[in-house]
Amino acid sequence: QVQLVESGGGLVQAGGSLRLSCAASKRIYSINFMGWYRQAPGNQRELVARITSGGSTNYADSVKGRFTISRDNAKSTVYLQMNSLKPEDTAVYYCYIDTPLHDYWGQGTQVTVSS
Numbered sequence: 736q737v738q739l740v741e742s743g744g745g746l747v748q749a750g751g752s753l754r755l756s757c758a759a760s761k762r763i764y765s766i767n768f769m770g771w772y773r774q775a776p777g778n779q780r781e782l783v784a785r786i787t788s789g790g791s792t793n794y795a796d797s798v799k800g801r802f803t804i805s806r807d808n809a810k811s812t813v814y815l816q817m818n819s820l821k822p823e824d825t826a827v828y829y830c831y832i833d834t835p836l837h838d839y840w841g842q843g844t845q846v847t848v849s850s
Contacts, residue, residue: 775823786806
């Protein structure tokens with residue numbers, strides 16, 4: 736059973752930076768997308784950013800220019816560099832990996848941005 740292990744969340748002041756990492760416990764093959772979602776209390780889970788196997792990226796409008804997603808295919812690892820953080824970025828962040836046969840989700844990591 737493959738597990739995704741996230742790290743890098745925490746408490747930061749507005750304007751600060753955090754880097755999230757998500758590593759698979761085993762190498763995953765035939766990855767279509769890797770990405771990050773987030774869910775704030777009372778809100779639905781929303782896509783933050785994703786990256787394809789070819790390196791194409793998509794971002795939510797609210798994070799464009801501030802967040803950068805990257806990946807290491809050989810390690811089945813995805814990263815999210817978050818700069819210029821705002822209080823509205825506060826949420827639980829979940830990584831995911833999409834393959835033709837299965838979707839994998841991380842357990843979530845809390846990001847809290849204080850004003």
